[in-house]
Amino acid sequence: MNSRKQLKRRFNYLLKNLSILLLNELIEMVENEITKNKRQWVRKWIDDRNETGGSALLLKQLRFEDPAEYKLAMRMSPQNFDELLSMISSSIQRHDTFMRDALPAKIKLEITLTFLASGMYYRFLSHFYRVSKPAISQLIPEVCWAIYTALKTYIKIPEREVEWKIIEDGFNTKWNFPSCYGAIDGKHIIIKAPPNSGSEFYNYKKTNSTVLLALVDHDYCFSYIDVGANGNASDGGVFKNSSLYRRLEDGLLPTNGVIVGDAAFPLKNYLLKPYPGTQLSTAEKVFNYRLSRTRRISENAFGILVSRFRVFEKAIPTHLDTVDAIVCAACALHNWLRKRSSSYITSNCVDREDNDGQIIEGTWRSEINPLLSISEQQRGNHSMTAKEKRDLYRNFFMTAGSVPWQLDRIH
Numbered sequence: 001m002n003s004r005k006q007l008k009r010r011f012n013y014l015l016k017n018l019s020i021l022l023l024n025e026l027i028e029m030v031e032n033e034i035t036k037n038k039r040q041w042v043r044k045w046i047d048d049r050n051e052t053g054g055s056a057l058l059l060k061q062l063r064f065e066d067p068a069e070y071k072l073a074m075r076m077s078p079q080n081f082d083e084l085l086s087m088i089s090s091s092i093q094r095h096d097t098f099m100r101d102a103l104p105a106k107i108k109l110e111i112t113l114t115f116l117a118s119g120m121y122y123r124f125l126s127h128f129y130r131v132s133k134p135a136i137s138q139l140i141p142e143v144c145w146a147i148y149t150a151l152k153t154y155i156k157i158p159e160r161e162v163e164w165k166i167i168e169d170g171f172n173t174k175w176n177f178p179s180c181y182g183a184i185d186g187k188h189i190i191i192k193a194p195p196n197s198g199s200e201f202y203n204y205k206k207t208n209s210t211v212l213l214a215l216v217d218h219d220y221c222f223s224y225i226d227v228g229a230n231g232n233a234s235d236g237g238v239f240k241n242s243s244l245y246r247r248l249e250d251g252l253l254p255t256n257g258v259i260v261g262d263a264a265f266p267l268k269n270y271l272l273k274p275y276p277g278t279q280l281s282t283a284e285k286v287f288n289y290r291l292s293r294t295r296r297i298s299e300n301a302f303g304i305l306v307s308r309f310r311v312f313e314k315a316i317p318t319h320l321d322t323v324d325a326i327v328c329a330a331c332a333l334h335n336w337l338r339k340r341s342s343s344y345i346t347s348n349c350v351d352r353e354d355n356d357g358q359i360i361e362g363t364w365r366s367e368i369n370p371l372l373s374i375s376e377q378q379r380g381n382h383s384m385t386a387k388e389k390r391d392l393y394r395n396f397f398m399t400a401g402s403v404p405w406q407l408d409r410i411h
Contacts, residue, residue: 049130055107071343074110075117075308075333080340085109088146092139103131103139111136112143116330119311137318144325151332154339157215157223157244157252164254170218175294176403178396182223182259183298184271186213186238187371188231189327192317203231204375210320211374212327213238215259216298220345221335227327228320238374239265258389260294264374267382269389285410286402287394300350300362302371305334307364308344312371357405 050056062070063078071077076084085106092109094102111129114120115136126133158164164181171180188209193201201208209231215224226242239245244252248270253259260272267273274291275284306312309330316323337344350362397406 043132046130046132049107053107053130054128055110059110073117074113076113076337076341080337081109081113083340084147084150084336087150088143091146091149092143103135107131108139108143112140112147112329115140116144116309116311116326116333119314119316140318141322141325144322144329148325148328148332151336152328154335155222155225155332157247161254164257167217167223168254168257171294171297174218175290175297176401177260177290177294178401179254179257180260180294181253181257182215182217183295184213184215184239184244184259184261184265185295185298185302186211186264186374187302188212188374189312189323189371190315191231191320191323192315194320199232201231203372205372207231207315207372209372210323210327211238212331212371213242213244214298214301214331215244216301218297219338220297220301220304220350221338222301222331225328225331228324233374258393260291262295262373267386267390269383269386271386272390272393275390275394282407282410283394283398286397286406287390289406289409290393290397290403296351296359299370300364301334303362303364303368304345304349305330306371307349307368308334308337310368313368357403357409 059070059073062073067078074081088109089105093105096102107129111125111131114128115122115125120128122133122136125131125136129136131139158167158181167181168179171177188203188205188207189212190207190209191201193208197208201210203209210227211229211231211233213226213229214222217223224244226238226244229238229241248259248268253270258270258272263274263276265271265273272291274288280288311326311330316326318326348363350364352360352362354360393401
């Protein structure tokens with residue numbers, strides 16, 4: 001009886017050890033197969049990313065040996081890059097799988113910033129960073145939306161009286177335009193026509209585009225953006241369909257406050273535009289000059305945006321949702337870098353005046369072709385109060401609010 005129990009225990013022991021051996025053998029076979037498939041799944045030149053990719057070699061070298069060139073490549077300093085990465089890393093970092101290792105958040109951000117800064121084709125980005133083209137097409141909108149989500153608080157309409165006051169003082173000090181709280185403008189973002197879109201995005205310059213409508217403050221920052229309207233719309237049409245229009249109609253600005261726009265916008269008691277026509281009085285010409293002078297703030301903001309993010313220099317060949325993500329991310333980065341980096345916008349970058357009121361153009365004007373402006377809408381009827389508001393400014397600029405050189409600038 002005892003011998004039978006001993007035999008049974010010995011048999012169970014041998015069976016258990018055999019099971020463990022078989023299981024370990026099976027695990028090793030599976031792991032070997034996965035490793036084999038993984039090697040087949042990733043091309044050799046991509047698999048060498050950590051040793052020979054752009055992030056591991058060139059950008060690493062620039063970061064430590066030539067920070068100025070690094071800044072030209074990434075459009076920000078290494079310190080700004082690290083700060084931005086810390087803000088978005090958790091939302092863009094994925095987990096490794098059996099089939100492949102997840103792309104590091106750092107490389108995803110580097111690829112996206114390179115694309116925004118240069119507009120480089122996905123294929124070239126793929127070769128430089130040693131990341132597959134399909135992966136790049138997926139990660140760029142993902143990272144752009146992550147950037148916008150992290151930085152969108154830098155694009156904001158003032159909520160407190162003191163914030164409005166800072167903008168008002170800025171416009172009055174720089175451009176001698178009192179009670180002004182922003183310059184509004186709209187620009188075409190050139191795109192590749194979506195399939196079966198017909199003339200929906202076809203603009204007056206015979207290209208396809210979406211529209212970026214923006215309100216710009218005294219410091220070249222976007223207070224508000226509206227992204228994605230069809231390219232065949234006018235400034236005024238885009239404006240009237242925006243949430244900004246509804247808020248302005250409901251009394252957004254401080255008492256007697258105005259914003260300035262070009263001829264494409266409607267004349268409102270809160271929105272001043274130029275006097276139309278060529279047979280104008282001296283006072284009306286002076287008003288138009290003073291308005292145009294103040295509107296340079298929005299022209300320069302858009303110009304700096306494009307000079308820093310060259311993706312806007314040519315048609316963006318992505319899906320419309322990705323275009324929106326690119327525009328939102330670039331505008332948010334523009335504002336964030338304006339606040340975080342003293343060298344993002346220098347005095348030479350933007351238009352300025354000499355002592356005689358002569359404009360010295362900013363360097364961005366010689367570096368890029370500016371974005372197309374929106375076409376003028378048909379002239380409509382304006383309220384009497386809106387006309388009176390414009391006339392008040394016209395009279396003010398000829399009396400107490402005049403500047404010494406204004407008559408020289410209109411002749």
